[in-house]
Amino acid sequence: xxxxxxxxxxxxxxxxxxxxxxxxxxxxxxxxxxxxxxxxxxxxxxxxxxxxxxxxxxxxxxxxxxxxxxxxxxxxxxxxxxxxxxxxxxxxxxxxxxxxxxxxxxxxxxxxxxxxxxxxxxxxxxxxxxxxxxxxxxxxxxxxxxxxxxxxxxxxxxxxxxxxxxxxxxxxxxxxxxxxxxxxxxxxxxxxxxxxxxxxxxxxxxxxxxxxxxxxxxxxxxxxxxxxxxxxxxxxxxxxxxxxxxxxxxxxxxxxxxxxxxxxxxxxxxxxxxxxxxxxxxx
Amino acid sequence: xxxxxxxxxxxxxxxxxxxxxxxxxxxxxxxxxxxxxxxxxxxxxxxxxxxxxxxxxxxxxxxxxxxxxxxxxxxxxxxxxxxxxxxxxxxxxxxxxxxxxxxxxxxxxxxxxxxxxxxxxxxxxxxxxxxxxxxxxxxxxxxxxxxxxxxxxxxxxxxxxxxxxxxxxxxxxxxxxxxxxxxxxxxxxxxxxxxxxxxxxxxxxxxxxxxxxxxxxxxxxxxxxxxxxxxxxxxxxxxxxxxxxxxxxxxxxxxxxxxxxxxxxxxxxxxxxxxxxxxxxxxxxxxxxxxxxxxxxxxxxxxxxxxxxxxxxxxxxxxxxxxxxxxxxxxxxxxxxxxxxxxxx
Numbered sequence: 001x002x003x004x005x006x007x008x009x010x011x012x013x014x015x016x017x018x019x020x021x022x023x024x025x026x027x028x029x030x031x032x033x034x035x036x037x038x039x040x041x042x043x044x045x046x047x048x049x050x051x052x053x054x055x056x057x058x059x060x061x062x063x064x065x066x067x068x069x070x071x072x073x074x075x076x077x078x079x080x081x082x083x084x085x086x087x088x089x090x091x092x093x094x095x096x097x098x099x100x101x102x103x104x105x106x107x108x109x110x111x112x113x114x115x116x117x118x119x120x121x122x123x124x125x126x127x128x129x130x131x132x133x134x135x136x137x138x139x140x141x142x143x144x145x146x147x148x149x150x151x152x153x154x155x156x157x158x159x160x161x162x163x164x165x166x167x168x169x170x171x172x173x174x175x176x177x178x179x180x181x182x183x184x185x186x187x188x189x190x191x192x193x194x195x196x197x198x199x200x201x202x203x204x205x206x207x208x209x210x211x212x213x214x215x216x217x218x219x220x221x222x223x224x225x226x227x228x229x230x231x232x233x234x235x236x237x238x239x240x241x242x243x244x245x246x247x248x249x250x251x252x253x254x255x256x257x258x259x260x261x262x263x264x265x266x267x268x269x270x271x272x273x274x275x276x277x278x279x280x281x282x283x
Numbered sequence: 284x285x286x287x288x289x290x291x292x293x294x295x296x297x298x299x300x301x302x303x304x305x306x307x308x309x310x311x312x313x314x315x316x317x318x319x320x321x322x323x324x325x326x327x328x329x330x331x332x333x334x335x336x337x338x339x340x341x342x343x344x345x346x347x348x349x350x351x352x353x354x355x356x357x358x359x360x361x362x363x364x365x366x367x368x369x370x371x372x373x374x375x376x377x378x379x380x381x382x383x384x385x386x387x388x389x390x391x392x393x394x395x396x397x398x399x400x401x402x403x404x405x406x407x408x409x410x411x412x413x414x415x416x417x418x419x420x421x422x423x424x425x426x427x428x429x430x431x432x433x434x435x436x437x438x439x440x441x442x443x444x445x446x447x448x449x450x451x452x453x454x455x456x457x458x459x460x461x462x463x464x465x466x467x468x469x470x471x472x473x474x475x476x477x478x479x480x481x482x483x484x485x486x487x488x489x490x491x492x493x494x495x496x497x498x499x500x501x502x503x504x505x506x507x508x509x510x511x512x513x514x515x516x517x518x519x520x521x522x523x524x525x526x527x528x529x530x531x532x533x534x535x536x537x538x539x540x541x542x543x544x545x546x547x548x549x550x551x552x553x554x555x556x557x558x559x560x561x562x563x564x565x566x567x568x569x570x571x572x573x574x575x576x577x578x579x580x581x582x583x584x585x586x587x588x589x590x591x592x593x594x595x596x597x598x599x600x601x602x603x604x605x606x607x608x609x610x611x612x613x614x615x616x617x618x619x620x621x622x623x624x625x626x627x628x
Contacts, residue, residue, distance in 0.1 A: 054469070069465075171474040173398050173415060175552065176484025176603055178473055202602045207477050209484055210348045211325040212601030214340065227470055229401050241351075241487035245343055259470055 018109040019126035024084040028131070031070045031088035034266030035111060036061055038124050041267045042141060044131045050081050057260055057268065075100045087130060089113050115188030115265050117149055117273070123265070145267070148274050152192075155277040159194030164280045166195045167218040167248070170259075173229040176207040177242055185263040192269070193277040195220075210242035220280060221248040224259035255279065296510055296574035304569040308582040312357075315586040319353040319593045320345065324600035352486040354495070356592040356606075357585040359483070359547040360557060362498045364584020366540030367558030368565070368576050369505055372512040373536045374446065377621070381544040381558040384445065384537065385426045385452030390548035391479060392456040393422025398478060399463040399471045416490065416549035423545025426452050427538065481554035481607030483592050494546050501539040502581065508535055509573035516571075554607045556614020557584055563621060 028047045030036045036055035039045055050065035052073075067078055071093045078086065078101065085107045092098060092110065101108050111126050113119060121142060128138040168186035170178045180186025181202040190197045198216040199208065221243060231237040234256070238249040248254055255276065261268040297305075321329040327341040363381055371379045381387060397418040433448045460479075467475060511532050515522040523529050544558075565579040588610070595606040 171470045173401070173474050173478075175474065175477045175482040175605075178470075178477065179602075181602070199601070202599070205473060206599075206602035207482060207484060207605070208601055209324060209596050209603045210352075211323050211344055211596075212603075214344055214348070215325050216601070224470055226468065229398070229474075241347055242484070245340065245347070259468075 017112055017126075019111070019129045021132045022085045022107050022109070022130050024107070025131050027081070027083050028085045028087065029067060029078060029081060029083040030055060031067065031073065031086070031092045032111075033057065033260050034120075034123065034264040034269070035087055035089065035127060037260075037264065037266035037268060038127050039131070041124070042128055042131065042133055042138075044133065047131060049083065054260070054264075057258075057266075073097045075104075079104060079106070085109070085130070087111060087127070113265060115185055115192075117152065117192060117270060120265055120267070120270060121145070121149075124267070145270060148270050152270065152274045152277060155274070155281050156192070156194035159277055159281050163194060163196040164219045165198045165216070166190045166193070166220045166222060166280070167198045167213070167216060168262075169221060169223040169227055170205055171224070171227040171229070172240070172242070173227075176209050177213065178205050178227075179208040179213075181206055185265065188265075189262050189269065189273065190222075192273040193280055195277075195280050213242055214245050217246055218248045219251075220253045220255060221246065222255050222257065222262070222276065224262065225256050226259055228256060296513070296572055298570075301569050301572075301575040301579075305575065305579055305582065308565075308579055308586070312582050312586040312589075315589040315593075316353065316357065319356070319589045320349055322593060323349055323596055325349075347487070351488050351491050352483045352592070353589055355486040355491045355550060356483050356588045358491075358495055358498050359551050359554065360561075360584040360586070360588025360591075361581040362502065362543035362547050362584075363554065363558040363588070364561035364565075364580035364582075365502055365505065365577055366543050367584075368562035368573070368580035369508070369512060369536045370540055370558075371562055372515065372573055372576075373533060375516060376446075377563065378559070379446075380556075381540055382453070382555070384430060384449040384541070385456065386423045386541045386544045387548045387553060388453045388456035389422040389424075389426030390419040390545050391422070391553055392459045393418040393420070393425075394478060394549065394552070395460045395463045395475055396422075398474045399467045413490070416494075416546075419549030420545050422456075423541060423548065426456075427541045427545075430537070477605055478552045479607075480605030481552040481610070482595070482603070482605055483551050484603065485550070490550060494550055497546050498543050501542045505536065505539040506577050506581075508532060509577050512536075512573040512577075552605075552607065554588075555611045556618065557588060557610050560614045560617050561587060563617070 025047050027049045029050045030039060030048060031052040033054035033056065036048070036051045037057050039048060040058055045060070048064055050067050051061050052067050052070045054070055055061050065081060067073060070088065070091055073093065075097045083106055086101060087109045089111055090113060098108060109130055111123055113123065124142060125138065168180040168190055170180065170186065172178065179199050180190070180197065181199045181204050183203045184205055186205070187197045198218045223237070228237060231240070234252070234254050237243065238252065238254055243249045243254070257272050261272045325341070325344045329345065366381045367379070370381060370383070371377055394415055397415045401414065429452060430445065430448055434445050464472065464475060511522070511527045514525050514527050515529065515532065517525070519529050561584045562576060562580045565576055565583055569575060569579065591609040592606050594609050595604045598604050
């Protein structure tokens with residue numbers, strides 16, 4: 001009987017996760033760009049006192065205190081802000097710091113992430129619950145996205161019939177282009193547009209050699225704005241020897257977008273996916 | 284103009300078995316070159332391409348992507364091997380390495396600044412692909428001038444002094460790279476990390492041609508000094524009394540290594556252990572006289588680097604392994620063995 005109780009409480013713990021209202025969210029610290037973005041979307045930014053350095057959207061985040069890099073937080077630095085609530089994603093760390101924070105009685109929440117449209121909506125719901133947004137205004141916020149979500153799902157259905165072959169580049173300076181392989185946020189983003197990731201044979205972000213890029217021969221190349229580095233424009237990027245001989249470069253099908261907008265899986269990712277799936281749906 | 288003394292030197296101070304060895308190294312070099320241009324993630328027969336005159340995607344891959352890359356690897360390998368050999372001769376220290384005088388660290392700092400701050404410092408910069416190599420060369424040049432100032436024109440103080448300055452410069456540059464690592468975003472961090480592990484992935488004709496010219500010139504400038512390096516092994520005062528202008532020799536070896544290493548690092552990132560290990564292999568094979576050692580190290584360095592790059596391209600294709608990982612994986616055990624051997628003596 002006791003065992004049964006333990007099992008039940010264990011699983012109910014999993015189901016409940018971290019998405020329930022915090023007792024005191026008056027001094028909230030967020031570690032994760034997409035969570036910050038969603039907090040502004042929910043208009044709960046008055047609760048924020050500090051964010052990490054990946055939280056660079058919207059512009060106003062610059063006025064908040066910075067807690068540094070999401071994977072290298074400092075216990076003392078965080079506590080000096082006397083936060084009541086700390087919200088992050090799986091990548092928040094190091095684990096020791098998270099444990100220490102839990103011991104001090106600060107409410108620490110890890111918001112689950114799934115890199116799909118539903119995942120983003122789930123993240124919005126989870127954050128709404130934590131920050132105590134009422135059910136009605138939560139529904140009202142999500143309904144703002146419904147138009148885009150519906151349009152996106154129609155386009156995805158259309159694109160999936162003959163999926164475009166897409167390659168997503170993170171950075172291409174001083175080395176071979178670093179390409180999104182399986183299991184990366186880039187791969188999830190490409191799939192969100194109903195397209196096929198050409199880099200299907202390896203996992204993670206890896207430098208890919210120019211010959212392999214030519215044999216992939218992607219229809220479209222997507223690159224993050226910062227990844228363009230010192231390339232002045234798309235034109236000069238298309239002339240780089242590693243991309244020059246692909247169909248994408250020949251047909252000027254090279255697209256750029258802000259890295260966090262594409263790969264952060266916040267509200268803007270839906271907009272970016274919609275924008276790209278519109279482009280990919282054209283013949 | 285330097286070819287004549289080069290050949291004269293080679294014949295006069297090299298015994299016949301060493302000439303055969305150099306021949307064998309040349310054959311190994313050519314073999315590595317052929318293997319490198321015929322293998323890659325794009326599968327086609329190179330020999331069929333040479334026979335047919337029609338242009339296809341395969342010819343483009345071969346001439347625009349694979350061959351420039353292989354040639355860059357050869358030149359970088361040769362320049363690292365050669366400058367390693369001449370620096371070991373100059374410092375009379377078997378553990379000297381082009382990294383030791385701080386030039387690679389300076390180049391790395393220059394490149395890191397561009398990778399991390401480039402897009403905000405030079406928005407839409409006109410030099411495009413050239414900006415990173417240029418910054419790396421500026422970093423290397425800065426280190427050389429620092430060395431020059433601190434050692435008062437590479438003279439006066441003993442050679443140990445220069446090693447210590449090199450260590451300080453290295454430490455300073457790693458602080459700079461550390462700070463840049465700290466402030467970089469995820470994507471810049473990845474670029475930076477992969478760059479410091481070395482890659483020939485960015486090779487294209489217009490980038491490598493200037494490098495080839497500079498590296499060849501400074502190699503031809505350095506190799507004729509081989510006899511003087513032999514005499515220097517007796518000690519600086521002894522070499523001076525035998526008529527070697529030691530200060531000029533130091534100047535020549537350091538400037539030419541700095542130039543070749545700076546240019547190499549700027550185009551390929553940090554590639555460890557080649558400059559250290561290759562001269563030792565060449566010495567083990569056939570002797571210690573520099574008229575054999577310098578050309579031998581250049582040939583073996585080039586051959587090994589092409590082979591390492593070939594491995595980097597085909598081991599995990601279509602992705603690629605940073606070439607510096609491969610050279611260090613081979614070099615590190617060898618280095619340990621070297622230290623162990625020195626301790627025994």
